[in-house]
Amino acid sequence: MAVVLRYPDGSEVEHPDGVTGLEVARSIGPRLAEAAVAVKLNGQLLDLSRPITESGDFQVITLKDPEGLHILRHSSAHVLAQAVLTEFPDATFAIGPPIQDGFYYDFGVSRPFSPEDLERIEARMHRIIAEDQPFERVVLTRDEALEVFADHKYKVEIIESVDPGEAASEVEGGEIVTAYRNLDFIDLCRGPHLPSTGRIPAVKLLRSSGAYWRGDEKRDQLQRIYGTAWPSQKELDEYLHRLEEAEKRDHRRLGPELDLFSFPNAVGSGLAVWHPKGGMLRKLVEDRSRALHEKYGFEFVFTPHLMKADLWRTSGHLDYYAENMYPRMVMDNDVEYQVKPMNCPGHILIYQSRTRSYRDLPLRLSELGTVYRYEKSGVVHGLLRARGFTQDDSHTFCTEEQLGDELRHQLRFVLEWQRTFGFQAADIRAELSTRPEKSVGETHQWEIAERLLAEALDAEGIEYTVAPGEGAFYGPKIDIHVKDAIGRSWQMGTVQLDFNNPQRFGLEYVSPGNVPMRPYMIHCAKAGSIERFIGILTEHYAGAFPAWLAPVQVTVVPVADRHLEYADEVAAAFAAEGLRVEVDRSSETVGDKIRRAITQKHPFVVVVGDRDVEDRTVGLRRYGEDRDTRGVPLADAVAQAAGPSREPA
RNA sequence: GCCGGAGUAGCUCAGGGGUAGAGCAAUUCACUCGUAAUGAAUAGGUCAGGGGUUCGAAUCCCCUCUCCGGCUCCA
Numbered sequence: 001m002a003v004v005l006r007y008p009d010g011s012e013v014e015h016p017d018g019v020t021g022l023e024v025a026r027s028i029g030p031r032l033a034e035a036a037v038a039v040k041l042n043g044q045l046l047d048l049s050r051p052i053t054e055s056g057d058f059q060v061i062t063l064k065d066p067e068g069l070h071i072l073r074h075s076s077a078h079v080l081a082q083a084v085l086t087e088f089p090d091a092t093f094a095i096g097p098p099i100q101d102g103f104y105y106d107f108g109v110s111r112p113f114s115p116e117d118l119e120r121i122e123a124r125m126h127r128i129i130a131e132d133q134p135f136e137r138v139v140l141t142r143d144e145a146l147e148v149f150a151d152h153k154y155k156v157e158i159i160e161s162v163d164p165g166e167a168a169s170e171v172e173g174g175e176i177v178t179a180y181r182n183l184d185f186i187d188l189c190r191g192p193h194l195p196s197t198g199r200i201p202a203v204k205l206l207r208s209s210g211a212y213w214r215g216d217e218k219r220d221q222l223q224r225i226y227g228t229a230w231p232s233q234k235e236l237d238e239y240l241h242r243l244e245e246a247e248k249r250d251h252r253r254l255g256p257e258l259d260l261f262s263f264p265n266a267v268g269s270g271l272a273v274w275h276p277k278g279g280m281l282r283k284l285v286e287d288r289s290r291a292l293h294e295k296y297g298f299e300f301v302f303t304p305h306l307m308k309a310d311l312w313r314t315s316g317h318l319d320y321y322a323e324n325m326y327p328r329m330v331m332d333n334d335v336e337y338q339v340k341p342m343n344c345p346g347h348i349l350i351y352q353s354r355t356r357s358y359r360d361l362p363l364r365l366s367e368l369g370t371v372y373r374y375e376k377s378g379v380v381h382g383l384l385r386a387r388g389f390t391q392d393d394s395h396t397f398c399t400e401e402q403l404g405d406e407l408r409h410q411l412r413f414v415l416e417w418q419r420t421f422g423f424q425a426a427d428i429r430a431e432l433s434t435r436p437e438k439s440v441g442e443t444h445q446w447e448i449a450e451r452l453l454a455e456a457l458d459a460e461g462i463e464y465t466v467a468p469g470e471g472a473f474y475g476p477k478i479d480i481h482v483k484d485a486i487g488r489s490w491q492m493g494t495v496q497l498d499f500n501n502p503q504r505f506g507l508e509y510v511s512p513g514n515v516p517m518r519p520y521m522i523h524c525a526k527a528g529s530i531e532r533f534i535g536i537l538t539e540h541y542a543g544a545f546p547a548w549l550a551p552v553q554v555t556v557v558p559v560a561d562r563h564l565e566y567a568d569e570v571a572a573a574f575a576a577e578g579l580r581v582e583v584d585r586s587s588e589t590v591g592d593k594i595r596r597a598i599t600q601k602h603p604f605v606v607v608v609g610d611r612d613v614e615d616r617t618v619g620l621r622r623y624g625e626d627r628d629t630r631g632v633p634l635a636d637a638v639a640q641a642a643g644p645s646r647e648p649a
Numbered sequence: 650g651c652c653g654g655a656g657u658a659g660c661u662c663a664g665g666g667g668u669a670g671a672g673c674a675a676u677u678c679a680c681u682c683g684u685a686a687u688g689a690a691u692a693g694g695u696c697a698g699g700g701g702u703u704c705g706a707a708u709c710c711c712c713u714c715u716c717c718g719g720c721u722c723c724a
Binding site: 104113221223226252317323379472561562589591594609611630 | 650651652653654659660679680681682683684685686687697714715716717718719720721722723724
């Protein structure tokens with residue numbers, strides 16, 4: 001008997017039945033065999049030592065493959081568990097999967113891990129790796145497995161939760177489970193694994209934290225240890241370097257550094273104050289928001305921060321959202337008020353302010369509405385998760401006939417918004433969330449809405465995935481996710497249908513046939529929250545905003561005090577073109593003044609000295625360029641700065 | 650909210666029962682300089698806040714607040 005294996009290059013090679021992956025790799029080349037960590041047969045990953053008994057597509061997996069990295073990190077997680085169980089005999093272990101860039105493992109322990117514990121555990125891991133213990137695949141029956149792991153309640157729960165006949169994530173399905181053994185350590189696992197622990201080239205533990213068993217806050221709190229593993233020390237170092245670089249663009253660091261905003265303790269958690277430069281940035285973003293809303297046919301409305309509690313009762317927020325709302329205050333004759341966490345009810349009241357006809361629709365109401373939400377203390381995160389923030393919110397009311405066109409209209413708006421701020425189409429993807437289990441509205445409405453949302457995405461050529469059951473209880477939605485400069489994905493815009501509010505408030509319009517009809521309601525945010533959006537922008541651009549958004553666009557640096565007069569004249573020339581310009585009047589050296597402007601990431605630095613005064617020129621340096629141009633005629637310099645400083649069309 | 654770590658000058662940090670420290674920033678003075686840090690001097694602190702232990706607390710203990718990393722949450 002023989003098996004025929006088709007290699008990635010298309011060639012087909014015959015091997016004896018039961019040949020191992022390693023033997024096949026060896027037959028291809030010794031270096032490949034050395035690099036091999038697993039093989040893939042017909043899409044299924046197998047250990048190198050597994051006998052191959054069927055023909056098909058065959059590929060050797062090395063650490064260069066994504067699957068190889070996955071295996072490396074999975075095996076690293078095993079070694080972590082082995083180290084912890086060795087160092088902490090009373091510890092029990094739960095699950096430890098590979099994740100993006102690394103792995104973690106959750107443990108039940110009598111006390112949380114300290115940083116010193118992590119050092120000790122990591123040292124133990126390195127010893128296990130040095131010992132080069134082979135990973136051995138063990139096949140157990142359910143009963144055998146229950147016996148082997150009898151002392152580990154989480155493992156027992158995993159084994160018992162395996163539905164016979166169906167594959168679960170931790171183990172192969174059926175009456176049989178697999179485990180991997182190295183030395184005296186054994187862990188439940190479907191594999192595959194590296195051939196031995198010595199094949200882990202570079203591993204490092206990063207941090208520990210609490211984590212709930214099965215992700216459920218009502219269940220045990222376990223201690224999770226995060227680590228990272230790479231094919232080489234160099235790649236590990238590069239990864240750590242990337243983390244440092246990401247830290248440098250953290251908006252919570254750049255905000256104060258660039259004098260944009262801060263979070264004074266005296267104000268309260270999750271509440272920002274905006275400094276003049278951040279205020280300018282914010283004004284520019286908000287101006288852009290208003291201009292685009294106007295372009296897309298929205299009308300501006302304003303609603304108060306405080307509204308009667310009864311209104312929130314009508315809208316259902318007190319039923320569904322109360323724990324995120326600030327507590328009520330009682331005024332006048334025991335009337336209760338609450339701070340708004342959303343803008344919708346206010347906009348609905350405006351809709352209701354008079355009888356609406358089909359001729360009024362679509363009615364598009366927008367507001368830069370500041371809302372306050374009580375976020376749990378542990379989740380506040382700079383501008384990205386604040387307790388007070390301003391939504392670029394809008395609510396559109398339309399007829400069923402208009403719904404398709406209107407959704408597409410709104411989607412187009414969201415996309416233009418992202419493009420305006422420098423996010424490329426290729427970095428935008430969408431998610432269509434459909435009806436969840438608990439929902440309001442009629443099936444007919446959901447079906448229409450979900451279909452029209454999908455059609456709008458198709459019409460705009462947006463790549464999207466469907467998230468079944470992930471919609472809000474009140475309607476399906478599209479979320480727009482955007483990738484930033486270092487590849488992180490952020491949810492920004494959203495287009496959501498709402499079947500709930502029109503019903504709760506009894507919204508109507510008069511149809512052409514003179515009968516009352518219920519309008520459809522669309523929530524749409526482009527940035528989401530202005531604060532969060534600026535936080536993301538700050539990280540995306542690492543604080544070096546495109547010139548049109550830079551709070552200060554031009555810094556004029558006089559070489560000596562005698563050039564101050566000309567410097568002011570130069571500044572005036574830039575300002576006359578609408579540029580935001582500052583003159584550095586300090587008595588520092590030229591080098592220092594330039595350094596400060598660069599550190600503050602100003603797009604243009606203009607240096608003026610004796611020759612410039614005489615020739616009416618300037619020295620021009622653009623941010624990010626490590627050189628400068630001398631003797632640029634003033635008018636040219638203004639033109640050069642004005643171009644990129646103009647708002648995008 | 651939960652688990653851990655942390656809070657000392659505007660910023661970055663040292664000090665860990667016995668008089669509060671450095672660098673950068675700030676201010677002043679001198680320098681007036683041609684593309685990423687001129688020099689000197691000065692000033693700056695309820696050591697997050699409150700309580701306790703102690704002859705004596707930034708330091709040890711308790712509570713609160715805030716921040717950081719996760720978990721959970723983000724109808």
